[in-house]
Amino acid sequence: MIRSTTGKALLSIWLTLVIVAGLAMPMVPVPRTWYELPWIPGLEQKARIILFHVPMAWVTLVAFISAMVYGIQFLKTKNLDYDLKSVNAAGLGTVFCILATVTGSIWAKFNWGSFWNWDPRETSIFILLLIYGAYFALRSSIEGAEKRAALSAAYSIIAGVTAPFFIFVMPRIMSGLHPGAKGDEGGAAPVAQLHMPPNMLVVFFASLLGFTMLYVWLFSVRMRISKLEEHH
Amino acid sequence: MNIKVIVGAVVIVVFLIFGAVSFMGSNVEYADFGKAEQFGKKVQVKGVWVKEKESRFDQKKTQFIFFMKDDNAREEKVIFDGAKPNNFEMATSVVAKGRYKDGAFHATEILTKCPSKYNGDSTAVKKSMQ
Amino acid sequence: MMMRSAYEVFRKDVHSEFRTRYAMNALIMFVIVALSIILFSIGDESVTPGVLSGILWVIIFFSGMSGLSRSFVSEEERGTVLTLQLLTEPSAVYAGKLLFNLILTVSLNLFIAVMYVLLVQQFVVQSPAIFWVTILLGSAGIAAAATILAAIIAKANTKGTLYPVLAFPIMLPLLLTVMNATRLATEGAPFSEAAGEFQVLVAYTVVVIAVSVILFDFVWKD
């Protein structure tokens, strides 16, 4: 789909619609029509961030997991194409990871009063940044394509199996500020449990899908460029 | 070689689940001061601030000390390792997490519930934030 | 067969360690220097038990980082990699190295913990059972993660600096758990309260060892 011009045009329109809907749908105390969103006290207009910040974090995760899966495939087949895919997924993941961190931190300033609070999810995205950083640092210090590919694949797999432990560990260490975190009983839990009105849910998933497709597109462009570079 | 990978993968999945199970039981349970004293475990106690009795901030030890009355109207001294939470005065109820020891409740975390503006939304005050 | 050659690898490492005392001497000095810096900086300030349990694990992490990175680098430097590759299968090499690192880490960390309890007077362990089990399980986890990372790092150019960079995100879940468990020990919590922490530590160690056994073949072979 992403290769055809129609597909790209559709994706552009899709994302434009998501952005327009996300910014323009009015928020009222009691929504009556299909385009009205509820006014959540304490979150107010800021609730819209879920439509633009969460997809970034989601794409980061998709990139992280696919870099790891390509790493596994490389170790299985010894085909350097998979290594190329792995690097490109990790590189794109870093871009989206930075975007998720910056957008989240700006919102945190207005909702929680400071740019950085070491909330569990802030911490986990910070760890993800560190892993990406370590991954590229490791790559740059190994000579020989085969060895570089094997070792960085090994590292991404180790990082991939230890990362879930953060999910078990973080909540015992600190209580979260993110909506839906532990200790936030009265608050809405929009991300974790998808407690959203149906129309917002539609925009939310449209945004997730749109940004994921954008990732796929950027990934294919990057792959084509790196393949060309290989031939030079 | 293939057997090793399969066995390894099974072990990884099983132990990831084993780790995840510990996370399920990690919620700090609610209790009142009586139960907290009885078990010595880390619990959450819900109550209200007793404004009549003294409350002070010990600069040297960075401890905030106040009195709290739980749902059974039992009053206890609460020692919180940290500064006084921002919206403490406005709070309609307070939840203190910690354990009961030596005649006082030692809290490691305090949650305050505020009325009206943040309807039903509680704000966590963490030590690291101050 | 495999057990035997793993034991041989382990014995070889112990021998060369006792002959040169490279790791031990340097590590003990490192611990003493780190502890005295901390004692000087604390002075007579009052520090919370949470911070003190954090500092203990900072010392343990960095002493591990400086000691454990050697395990495969030394083979590369002495040019003994090829011999090992020819004579023994990868799993045996891994098992031998893991055993050596385990024993080194556990003994070093016990030393650090004893010194810390003795020298830092504000650090009062009220539940010794939790504290010592935490030290043992934490050391096992650190040794497990450090071994496979050391094998990766041995092939890289900037070994010394890269090691903590790679290790930190991998070991952070472990470090957060042991810090929390140590704080529980200073608060005098009953043993059952730390059960969840121990469960995480055991799961972490087993998962890291399992993934290392699978990956070591790929890392070790050139």
Add this chain to the structure above:
Amino acid sequence: MYDFLASNQLYIVMCIVLINWFGLLAYLFRIDGRLRKLEQSTYAKDEKA
């Protein structure tokens, strides 16, 4: 700036959308740069041949 944004929260969301937009734009520029280098080296080769 802070007060303005705090009282007009829709603009916070707009800022966030803009950051995403500029972030992706910057990324596009980088890819474009790589492609340009590639093109130049290809043409250089062609001329030689």
